[in-house]
Amino acid sequence: MPTLRQRCRKVAILTQQGFQKLQTAQSQTNLWNDFTKSCTLAALSEQTGLSTHTLSKVHARKKGVDLQTLARYFNGFNLTLEPDDYMPPRGHEETTILVPSTPENEALVTAFPPQNHxxxxxxxxxxxxxxxxxxxxxxxxxxxxxxxxxxxxxxxxxxxxxxxxxxxxxxxxxxxxxxxxxxxxxxxxxxxxxxxxxxxxxxxxxxxxxxxxxxxxxxxxxxxxxxxxxxxxxxxxxxxxxxxxxxxxxxxxxxxxxxxxxxxxxxxxxxxxxxxxxxxxxxxxxxxxxxxxxxxxxxxxxxxxxVRGLQVADIQQMLNAKGKFQGTDDEWNRLVEYYDGNPLILALVATTIQRFFDSSLTNFFNHKTLISEDIGELLDEQLSALSVPAQQIIKALATQNAPLSFSQLRSHLSHSISGNTLLGTLEFLKARALVDTTSALFSLHPLLIHYLTS
The missing domain is CATH 3.40.50.300 (P-loop containing nucleotide triphosphate hydrolases)
Structure with missing residues (x-):
């Protein structure tokens, strides 16, 4: 049975030669942006399987990363990591690991830690x-x-x-x-x-x-x-x-x-x-x-x-996978704002627009069928089993045109609801993402307001 030996796992940073080798390989792919003369971290992450955080460290060339990470980065562009492509970082970090002392590992251990994922x-x-x-x-x-x-x-x-x-x-x-x-x-x-x-x-x-x-x-x-x-x-x-x-x-x-x-x-x-x-x-x-x-x-x-809703451009990109939709910029903004950028609900709405309104946002808005039964069931699930104070708070916030402070909200509620009850119920509603808090002002998500007042 092979024995275990302590080995130091080397970490390194890219040399200018190694960094340039990667840049050249990237410039020959469809990930390269000719305007910025670079690839986005998100695109590189998809290509290599490395996190954007790790890629940022590699590009900064200040803190060392293990050689396996550099090799994986190079492999993502069909490159081989050569000794001249990396060097020890300042302050040379090392990690002690235990590895089997076998002929194969004696050759590999200085460059790559063992994998056991x-x-x-x-x-x-x-x-x-x-x-x-x-x-x-x-x-x-x-x-x-x-x-x-x-x-x-x-x-x-x-x-x-x-x-x-x-x-x-x-x-x-x-x-x-x-x-x-x-x-x-x-x-x-x-x-x-x-x-x-x-x-x-x-x-x-x-x-x-x-x-x-x-x-x-x-x-x-x-x-x-x-x-x-x-x-x-x-x-x-x-x-x-x-x-x-x-x-x-x-x-x-x-x-x-x-x-x-x-x-x-x-x-x-x-x-x-x-x-x-x-x-x-x-x-x-x-x-x-x-x-x-x-x-x-x-x-x-x-x-x-x-977690909040998505932006208009993100929703448009998401729905492009379902098909082509016709709508003006104002209609897209209205659609995403009305449903609070909720991806699941907007996917349900998009299916309705495709099947019954010829993929036209204009036709959809003209018929004023904005809350379907499927969407109502999802929101009912979120609102189910609320206490009487919670229902009163939801109703008060839904009927106001602007966020309310603690004292303003209290003035819209029954006198039987004490300050402590109000505070505890607000914490309950916030933990369920039903109430938003910004600068000590309380409000509902737009989708809930539309549902409760429709």
């Missing part, structure tokens, strides 16, 4: 037609790769694109992790309960370890400790989609979830947020989980991002 995409969507979100992706990459956040929540109204954003991010930063596991917590139908917590943990542990075993005969606490140990030992990227499915206020009344299972899911979220580990867990949810809110902070390793 485990990837399980589960039911992740195909995001090859992803549009927009440049700013959000840059922010999230900063949080994951620079700030080393251990937990990030993407929350927002139904259909806004949380799942796609998380999946696209995972694709871009995948090379920076040893293990990637993507899982949805959404039941197969409204009449079904979420996956029992023990089964969920077994699935995660098996996939994060890269092993396949039957149900692990241990108690829940032992399984949680095993999961956290895995996240501490190696750098894993774990995406948990539709987390609202295991939050008590979001579970449909026709479904039942064992109280013990809910409490276990809740405790796991707390552990993922507060325990120190080197992995990154990304949650998507219609609700910002209350379990993690105490741990959110700029320097606390836990962040939360409210």
């Amino acid at each position: 485990v990837v399980s995409w589960g039911l992740a969507p195909d995001v090859s037609m992803f549009c927009g979100r440049t700013t959000e992706l840059e922010t999230l990459q900063q949080w994951v790769l620079e700030d080393r956040c251990r937990l990030i929540t993407l929350f927002g109204i139904v259909g806004i694109g949380k799942t796609w954003l998380a999946t696209k991010l995972a694709e871009q930063i995948q090379p920076e992790f040893k293990v990637l596991v993507w899982r949805s917590l959404q039941p197969i139908s409204r009449s079904h309960s979420p996956l029992p917590f023990g089964d969920f943990l077994d699935d995660l542990i098996n996939n994060l370890t890269g092993e396949s075993h039957p149900s692990i005969p241990e108690n829940i606490n032992a399984k949680i400790r095993k999961l956290m140990d895995i996240l501490r030992r190696k750098r894993c990227l774990l995406i948990l989609d539709n987390v609202e499915s295991i939050l008590p206020s979001q579970i449909p009344k026709i479904a039942s979830i064992n109280d013990y299972d809910y409490e276990a899911y809740s405790q796991l979220l707390k552990h993922l947020a507060q325990a120190k580990h080197q992995s990154c867990v990304i949650l998507t949810s219609q609700v910002e989980p209350t379990e993690i809110q105490p741990f959110i902070g700029e320097n606390l390793g836990v962040h939360s991002l409210g």
Whole structure:
């Protein structure tokens, strides 16, 4: 059996010769922009499989990256990384790793660290037609790769694109992790309960370890400790989609979830947020989980991002995949503004425009059929089971022409609603992305206003 030896993994920066070699190869591809004399980071990321963050480091040539990254970059343009293409960075960084001492590895170890990546995409969507979100992706990459956040929540109204954003991010930063596991917590139908917590943990542990075993005969606490140990030992990227499915206020009344299972899911979220580990867990949810809110902070390793709608150009690009639509600039602006840039709802609307209005935005607006039953069901799901104070707040904000301050909003409500109740209900609505807060002013998303007043 080969023995293990310590080796230093070299990191390097490109020499001017290596950088020029890449520039020349890129200029001969359709990624090259003749006006800017360069390729965009997003295009290079698609070509090479490297994150835009990593590509920025390579181009800056100040901080070292491992040689495998440089080789992968060169391979993306059918180039071979030669010794003259790279050099040690100032301050020469090294990482000690353990590798088997075999003849093959003796030749490889100085240039490339061993690869042992485990990837399980589960039911992740195909995001090859992803549009927009440049700013959000840059922010999230900063949080994951620079700030080393251990937990990030993407929350927002139904259909806004949380799942796609998380999946696209995972694709871009995948090379920076040893293990990637993507899982949805959404039941197969409204009449079904979420996956029992023990089964969920077994699935995660098996996939994060890269092993396949039957149900692990241990108690829940032992399984949680095993999961956290895995996240501490190696750098894993774990995406948990539709987390609202295991939050008590979001579970449909026709479904039942064992109280013990809910409490276990809740405790796991707390552990993922507060325990120190080197992995990154990304949650998507219609609700910002209350379990993690105490741990959110700029320097606390836990962040939360409210996902907003797409811009007009992004929606036009997205709908081009469905077909050609006729409309003026004003009509496109009206369409996207009316539906708050919601990708899912606009995709439903686009299908209606194609089938019944000859792909004409003009015909669609003339018939004033802006909220279909499908869209109404999606929004009803978001608004269901609101308390009486929450309903009063929603109604008050929907009937105003401008955002309201706390005191102005209170003046539009029943005197029976105390200040503490109002504050708590606003926090509840904001966590569900139903109420927007800007400069201490409260408002509803335009789509909700249109739906509630139509």
